[in-house]
Amino acid sequence: MNSKTISTEDDYLGEHHVYEPHHVGLPPFGPYFRELRRRRGFAFELARTQMHAANTDTALGQIWLVLNPMLLAAVYYVLTVVLVRSGNNGQKVVPPADLIAKLSPGQIANYGWESFAHLTSSLFLFFLVSTIILTGANSVIQGGALIMNTPFPKMLLPLSSTYLAFRRYLPTLLVYIPIHFLARRPISINTLWAVPMVAEAVVFGFGLAMLFGTLQVYFRDVASFLPYFIRIWLYLSPVIYYVENLPKAMKPFMILNPLFPIAGGYGEALGGHAPSMQMVLGGAAWAIASCLIGGLLFMSREREFAVRL
Amino acid sequence: MSSLSASDDVAIRIQNVHVTFRVNVQRNPTLKSTLVRMGRRQQNVREIKALQGVSFDVHKGQVMGVVGANGAGKSTLMRTVAGILAPNEGRIDIYGRVSTLLALGVGFNSALSGKENVVLGGLAAGLTRKEIAAKYEEITEFAELGDFMELPMKTYSSGMFSRLAFAVAVHMDPDILIIDEALSAGDAHFKKKAAVKMKQVVDDAGTMLVVSHALGVIKEMCDEAVWLHHGRLIRQGKPDEIIEAYTNFLNVGDDALVLEDF
Ligand SMILES: Nc1ncnc2c1ncn2[C@@H]1O[C@H](COP(=O)(O)OP(=O)(O)O)[C@@H](O)[C@H]1O
Ligand SMILES: [Mg+2]
Numbered sequence: 256m257n258s259k260t261i262s263t264e265d266d267y268l269g270e271h272h273v274y275e276p277h278h279v280g281l282p283p284f285g286p287y288f289r290e291l292r293r294r295r296g297f298a299f300e301l302a303r304t305q306m307h308a309a310n311t312d313t314a315l316g317q318i319w320l321v322l323n324p325m326l327l328a329a330v331y332y333v334l335t336v337v338l339v340r341s342g343n344n345g346q347k348v349v350p351p352a353d354l355i356a357k358l359s360p361g362q363i364a365n366y367g368w369e370s371f372a373h374l375t376s377s378l379f380l381f382f383l384v385s386t387i388i389l390t391g392a393n394s395v396i397q398g399g400a401l402i403m404n405t406p407f408p409k410m411l412l413p414l415s416s417t418y419l420a421f422r423r424y425l426p427t428l429l430v431y432i433p434i435h436f437l438a439r440r441p442i443s444i445n446t447l448w449a450v451p452m453v454a455e456a457v458v459f460g461f462g463l464a465m466l467f468g469t470l471q472v473y474f475r476d477v478a479s480f481l482p483y484f485i486r487i488w489l490y491l492s493p494v495i496y497y498v499e500n501l502p503k504a505m506k507p508f509m510i511l512n513p514l515f516p517i518a519g520g521y522g523e524a525l526g527g528h529a530p531s532m533q534m535v536l537g538g539a540a541w542a543i544a545s546c547l548i549g550g551l552l553f554m555s556r557e558r559e560f561a562v563r564l
Numbered sequence: 565m566s567s568l569s570a571s572d573d574v575a576i577r578i579q580n581v582h583v584t585f586r587v588n589v590q591r592n593p594t595l596k597s598t599l600v601r602m603g604r605r606q607q608n609v610r611e612i613k614a615l616q617g618v619s620f621d622v623h624k625g626q627v628m629g630v631v632g633a634n635g636a637g638k639s640t641l642m643r644t645v646a647g648i649l650a651p652n653e654g655r656i657d658i659y660g661r662v663s664t665l666l667a668l669g670v671g672f673n674s675a676l677s678g679k680e681n682v683v684l685g686g687l688a689a690g691l692t693r694k695e696i697a698a699k700y701e702e703i704t705e706f707a708e709l710g711d712f713m714e715l716p717m718k719t720y721s722s723g724m725f726s727r728l729a730f731a732v733a734v735h736m737d738p739d740i741l742i743i744d745e746a747l748s749a750g751d752a753h754f755k756k757k758a759a760v761k762m763k764q765v766v767d768d769a770g771t772m773l774v775v776s777h778a779l780g781v782i783k784e785m786c787d788e789a790v791w792l793h794h795g796r797l798i799r800q801g802k803p804d805e806i807i808e809a810y811t812n813f814l815n816v817g818d819d820a821l822v823l824e825d826f
Contacts, residue, residue, distance in 0.1 A: 270659065270660060270661070271657070271658065271659055272647060272656075272657070272658040272662075273655065273656070273657055273658075274644065274645075274647050274650065274651060274655070274656040274658070275651060275654065275655040275656070276650060276651055276652055276653060276654075290690070293690060294687060294688060294690055296687050296692075296693060297684060297687035297688045300683060300684055300687055301684055304676055304680045304684065307680075308675060308676065397673075400672055400673060401673070401684070401685065401688055402648075403643075403648065403666070404646075404648065404664060404666050405648070405664070405685065405688050405689050406646060406647035406648050407688045407689065407690070411688070470595075473593060474593055474594055474595035474598060475592050475593065475594050476594040476595050476596055477595060480595070558649075558650040561643065561648050561649055562585055562649065
């Protein structure tokens with residue numbers, strides 16, 4: 256494996272560069288991450304420019320960002336709450352036993368709203384991850400002209416799309432807040448667990464963005480398969496159901512789904528409960544593994560991007 | 565090969581550089597077609613040796629011309645020196661800050677405005693916002709684009725496109741400027757201005773590496789030239805000598821044709 260070194264003997268805009276192959280296939284980490292840090296402004300600026308181009312920086316654009324997951328949440332609400340209730344001959348749908356133990360009487364009386372709150376918040380988180388992956392998969396290809404003409408740490412490109420997806424996620428929180436209160440969900444110190452769970456989701460997505468960004472350079476049809484996998488993944492994750500809905504026999508397998516601990520822990524936190532350590536640490540392990548695998552693959556291949564584009 | 569050892573005098577040192585492309589015979593590889601081919605146990609990779617052991621030095625303040633036929637490896641050499649491509653063997657030492665003006669454009673995304681492209685390109689190249697802001701005025705003024713800077717670059721004519729590319733490249737205060745067949749920026753008026761600006765870059769003790777099919781340009785601008793052929797350095801020397809040897813080699817009856825290919 257041959258590769259390029261961006262080794263700067265002094266950090267000051269690199270007065271001496273050496274370009275030579277290095278056989279492990281990875282650039283030296285010190286200079287690479289130093290350059291990445293120094294040029295991070297590029298990632299933010301690219302995201303800002305793209306938001307501007309897509310009009311997401313206008314009020315209407317923001318409303319649009321929120322409307323899409325909201326409508327989807329409404330569809331799932333009809334499917335999971337309204338239809339199930341009418342199938343029950345109009346009887347109230349009762350939460351699963353494990354869940355009842357966690358809900359307050361107000362939440363149980365308001366189970367429709369509670370389900371809706373769970374659905375919207377989980378869907379928003381799921382969209383955060385899937386947007387990171389989908390835009391990240393295309394980020395390298397879209398950076399084509401720049402890659403062909405400027406040497407820079409290419410990791411800035413998936414980093415930028417991750418930041419972009421996060422910025423698009425933020426307005427959805429504003430939509431969720433009133434739903435949270437309508438569902439009589441509590442606010443407690445445990446709610447703060449949502450922050451590390453979102454961080455895990457972002458880091459996990461960033462790893463996959465690098466993975467699929469690299470694959471997309473080699474196989475131009477990867478991005479067209481992705482939406483199908485993501486859709487299936489959505490149904491396999493605790494988004495349209497509660498963790499407690501799962502049959503006991505299936506739980507051990509769920510550790511194989513990275514979004515199970517991440518979305519599950521996020522759901523717990525917003526419900527006012529501390530997520531189990533299994534979820535917090537399981538999610539962290541997935542996030543770190545995804546970043547390591549995606550990042551190493553990306554860095555070992557990024558010097559070939561200019562040739563493949 | 566230049567054997568001057570005083571490294572404080574060297575701007576670019578190219579030592580035994582090899583670049584080999586592994587080309588997938590398919591143009592747009594897809595996962596589906598790769599799986600199909602793997603099923604048939606076909607191997608569709610060819611190796612192209614674009615550079616095979618090229619060595620030379622470029623000294624500070626020197627203008628080095630590069631000539632050679634199509635496919636000789638000139639663009640590959642420029643992109644390797646710029647750090648965009650990786651050498652498979654050998655080593656390149658660069659002393660100074662490099663700015664490139666390559667044939668493929670300057671990393672512009674045509675859906676974005678000229679201004680956005682200048683800022684993004686500068687940030688990717690490692691400039692600070694402050695540095696970019698300081699140069700932005702000069703760049704727009706030099707490129708003579710006025711209000712067009714706020715419009716998406718897909719509304720630009722090709723002349724406007726290359727004027728902006730040139731303006732960006734020369735205003736980055738490079739120690740080393742690499743130009744690959746991109747001198748034909750704009751109309752006669754702009755060409756004249758571009759020539760003056762390039763002279764200024766060189767006078768500021770800048771170093772330049774220039775690829776051009778316009779042998780007249782090489783003759784006029786360069787202190788020294790190299791001739792590449794099939795990825796090897798055939799000859800290095802005074803521009804006049806190199807151009808003569810090269811045109812003899814090309815064996816075209818009328819060099820006038822080559823001289824005016826600008
Ligand atoms: N991205 C690439 N992938 C595969 N082969 C390439 C690529 N770029 C250049 N080549 C090959 O390398 C050789 C040298 O090309 P190039 O450097 O563009 O020559 P020149 O600029 O002198 O015309 C050619 O044979 C060309 O086909
Ligand atoms: Mg060329």
